[in-house]
Amino acid sequence: MKQYFVQTFGCQMNVHDSRRIEEVLRRSGYREATEPALADLLIVNTCSVREKAEHKLMSLLGTFRPYKEAQRGMVLAVAGCVAQQEGERLLKKAPFVDIILGPDNIPELPALIREVEQGAPPITRTVFDMDDPQFLKAKPHPGRREVTAYVTVMKGCDERCTFCIVPHTRGSERYRPADEIVGEIRDLVAGGVREVTLLGQTVNSWHEPGAPSEAAKLQPKTAPSTSQFAELLRRIAREVPDLSRLRYTSPHPRHITPELVAAHAELELLPAHVHLPVQSGSDRVLRRMARRYTAADYVARTDALKEAREGLTLSTDFIVGFPGETDADFERTLELVRRVGFVAAFAFKYSPRPYTPALKLGDEVSEEVKDRRLSRLFALIESQQRAHLESWVAKDVEVLVEGRSPGDTGRFSGRTERNEIVHLIAPEGYDPTGELVAVTIDEPFRHSLSGYMTGAEGRRERGRRTRLSLVDAGGAA
Numbered sequence: 323m324k325q326y327f328v329q330t331f332g333c334q335m336n337v338h339d340s341r342r343i344e345e346v347l348r349r350s351g352y353r354e355a356t357e358p359a360l361a362d363l364l365i366v367n368t369c370s371v372r373e374k375a376e377h378k379l380m381s382l383l384g385t386f387r388p389y390k391e392a393q394r395g396m397v398l399a400v401a402g403c404v405a406q407q408e409g410e411r412l413l414k415k416a417p418f419v420d421i422i423l424g425p426d427n428i429p430e431l432p433a434l435i436r437e438v439e440q441g442a443p444p445i446t447r448t449v450f451d452m453d454d455p456q457f458l459k460a461k462p463h464p465g466r467r468e469v470t471a472y473v474t475v476m477k478g479c480d481e482r483c484t485f486c487i488v489p490h491t492r493g494s495e496r497y498r499p500a501d502e503i504v505g506e507i508r509d510l511v512a513g514g515v516r517e518v519t520l521l522g523q524t525v526n527s528w529h530e531p532g533a534p535s536e537a538a539k540l541q542p543k544t545a546p547s548t549s550q551f552a553e554l555l556r557r558i559a560r561e562v563p564d565l566s567r568l569r570y571t572s573p574h575p576r577h578i579t580p581e582l583v584a585a586h587a588e589l590e591l592l593p594a595h596v597h598l599p600v601q602s603g604s605d606r607v608l609r610r611m612a613r614r615y616t617a618a619d620y621v622a623r624t625d626a627l628k629e630a631r632e633g634l635t636l637s638t639d640f641i642v643g644f645p646g647e648t649d650a651d652f653e654r655t656l657e658l659v660r661r662v663g664f665v666a667a668f669a670f671k672y673s674p675r676p677y678t679p680a681l682k683l684g685d686e687v688s689e690e691v692k693d694r695r696l697s698r699l700f701a702l703i704e705s706q707q708r709a710h711l712e713s714w715v716a717k718d719v720e721v722l723v724e725g726r727s728p729g730d731t732g733r734f735s736g737r738t739e740r741n742e743i744v745h746l747i748a749p750e751g752y753d754p755t756g757e758l759v760a761v762t763i764d765e766p767f768r769h770s771l772s773g774y775m776t777g778a779e780g781r782r783e784r785g786r787r788t789r790l791s792l793v794d795a796g797g798a799a
């Protein structure tokens with residue numbers, strides 16, 4: 323049986339694509355290799371959102387090249403956003419690559435491999451599936467207990483944030499029919515999945531394909547008055563009663579509608595956490611980024627979410643040192659962090675990305691200033707995160723257990739509904755993987771919490787609470 327090895331870097335969307343690549347290959351008779359040297363097929367799945375993606379790719383290809391030279395017939399493929407962005411140009415830089423594959427062309431991979439094996443020259447396939455969008459279905463991995471899963475609801479992006487390459491590499495927005503989404507979630511839950519994260523570049527702009535786009539109806543800076551996405555959440559809650567949690571990523575602040583806020587108040591299934599990228603707290607910078615909301619709009623929407631759901635926490639993304647960002651602009655960002663009370667954030671220094679409108683703005687903020695701003699931003703966010711985590715000591719939280727903690731700690735790990743990671747001790751001999759359990763927190767770590775499972779009342783199901791006897795819990799006295 324032939325073996326594949328996939329190396330992934332980048333965002334959640336890319337990790338999800340790698341899983342689909344693996345599924346397509348397994349269906350074609352491949353199995354996973356434990357290391358690249360043993361593989362018949364090597365795939366690098368790339369992401370170009372962050373800095374130096376191409377540089378990283380070239381260095382990885384340099385590592386893989388000797389394997390290919392040592393093993394006659396080995397196929398080397400580059401997939402993902404850098405493949406889409408660079409296309410044939412990549413073959414000029416790395417002529418030993420056999421296949422360049424865009425994100426929409428994953429289903430074609432087995433056929434392309436066969437062509438290469440039959441002696442075809444290197445192939446580039448980077449065509450968007452605009453007319454007939456395909457959404458590959460997530461399947462549980464054989465032999466792996468999976469508690470959480472991602473389900474794609476839309477792909478592409480109609481926003482035009484000036485720093486972002488995604489509209490170039492992933493194309494315009496395409497939406498998946500609700501019937502398909504609900505069907506996939508139902509199958510995943512029947513296979514043991516307890517938490518699903520709906521995935522899309524601007525996930526909350528989702529609407530039934532063919533229905534008029536909310537984005538098309540919107541004037542800049544105004545919020546849409548209806549949200550088909552909120553209806554989708556309600557439908558999933560109604561039709562998949564055994565699902566424990568439903569998250570979504572990444573929402574765009576423009577599409578936080580009153581209906582979506584109301585869904586957070588109504589649906590127990592939605593956890594008390596939203597990751598809502600803001601990028602900057604300065605209106606001037608937001609305008610230059612073409613984000614189409616102001617800091618006040620953002621605050622109003624996050625306030626509404628917090629009001630709708632008690633204890634709801636927020637995390638976000640920031641870019642510091644965007645062209646033209648002054649010290650005063652950066653202070654607005656720090657003010658926003660305090661005002662919203664973010665408990666976590668991803669923050670990056672601006673770096674010009676190819677094919678983006680911001681390229682013509684230059685890159686005038688010095689690296690030194692960017693470094694200083696990034697450190698101040700991290701320090702503030704970490705202090706808020708620390709205070710938040712400390713506030714949970716000696717309290718009970720509900721954790722969906724995802725499996726054993728990394729390393730041989732004897733602990734399990736999972737997440738609370740607010741997305742805090744909890745490393746927990748279960749009663750001896752009891753494996754709570756896949757359970758919603760009550761955990762008493764005893765210690766905060768830097769980015770997570772530690773606690774112990776509250777044995778006698780440890781197990782909960784959505785909508786009902788089951789008492790678990792000490793014997794059931796593994797014999798703890």
Ligand code: SF4
Binds near residue numbers: 486489523
């Ligand atoms: S919303 Fe903006 S940042 Fe997000 S994918 Fe679209 S263009 Fe990129």
